[in-house]
Amino acid sequence: MTPAVGSPASEAGTRPRVEGDREQQILDATLDVLADVGYDRLTMDAVAASARASKATLYRRWSTKPALVIDALCSMKEPHEVPDTGTLRGDLIAMFCGMGGLTDERQLVILGSVITAIGRDQQFAAAFRSQFIGPKAALSLGVFERALERGEIRDDVDLDIVVPALPGIVLHRQFLMGEVADAGSIERVIDQIILPAVAVGPRHSHDPKDPT
């Protein structure tokens, strides 16, 4: 499968030279293969073929397959900063339903592809968590902290538990139950689990009219 990332300048037989983004092209090809066959079945040959590079080039830059894959994961676009919609509900929807969120097909497939590797390669797991999970978790944490400042949620909420709950529920539905995550299902989880769990007292106030 040819990566959609066609080099703008070079085409039609001319050999793609190292234009600086050559490395990114290879990493993109790595992600394509990763999404296609998974981590365990990803081979350097397949990556080389997909990137129209030679294995020699690959090994010149990355000594091992884990190193290449980790680099590829790190090269993925980070989710945008989450816009302040004024409510926790709006922020969560904006964050998880947008690009780079839980409805991003490619990202979900890749996520599932590396779970095996996470369980069996400590170094891989560490890199994955700090580079991939970390930024997303930080963003999500920020959303909840904003809600905390607004007084939208209880002040005794354990963010370590609450913050990862939403992706956990959605990913579980996706991977193990076979549902395709869309905005609607994510909203249902937010409305029926997350918001009730953090709601303030008996009064369930998710009022958008209280911007701190």
Add this chain to the structure above:
Amino acid sequence: MTPAVGSPASEAGTRPRVEGDREQQILDATLDVLADVGYDRLTMDAVAASARASKATLYRRWSTKPALVIDALCSMKEPHEVPDTGTLRGDLIAMFCGMGGLTDERQLVILGSVITAIGRDQQFAAAFRSQFIGPKAALSLGVFERALERGEIRDDVDLDIVVPALPGIVLHRQFLMGEVADAGSIERVIDQIILPAVAVGPRHSHDPKDPT
């Protein structure tokens, strides 16, 4: 749709060269290898070696690797029936912290090992969901329905969302965040997410299906 897997031992006379549980021994060995190296890297040779069987024997009974693994998964012990502790909280803890629950190391490792296969083998995924996920989900559903009858939880709770939430959260913490699930962490999730989400009491409806 089970591929050519004879229901053995009950048949008289014909079979058991060794013992009727020889098949189960092989399936157990399969689970061992599965937990050890994962689905993609599981080889028939490794299973044969682990079971001290010959590959010929394996292929005599299971035509392919997916068939063998599916049979192995199906042979795993089902979780016990959940004792009625009198409260939803007690039932959840009893169910998920006990054997076959979310603290069962072997089961968790195997779970992570097959996620790759689930995403890429439709037949495998279907068998896995009906044989592995299905019974657990049914048990969990029963626990919540019992709570519903007790009047412990709101009667407008969407069980399709709520029931899989707990395993989702815990598995996410385990696989992606690298936490080891123990009774304490599961209890925290129950107390801070699940119970608040289903607790009786006033609740604003965020249900998009109710656009009053």
Add this chain to the structure above:
DNA sequence: GTCTGACGGAACGGAACCGTTCCATCGAGG
């Protein structure tokens, strides 16, 4: 005691990968 047949073990050819090496080619800088 003999026959039967499933068994474990070993080996096979073929295929896929790995990591390396060699080489012709092409782009850029001198």
Add this chain to the structure above:
DNA sequence: CCTCGATGGAACGGTTCCGTTCCGTCAGAC
């Protein structure tokens, strides 16, 4: 124009795994 360095492509030997086949063994059926 010409050299130099990085590249793509192809091939290598070595390893692993697949699915099959053959064979000697041994417990139960007869």
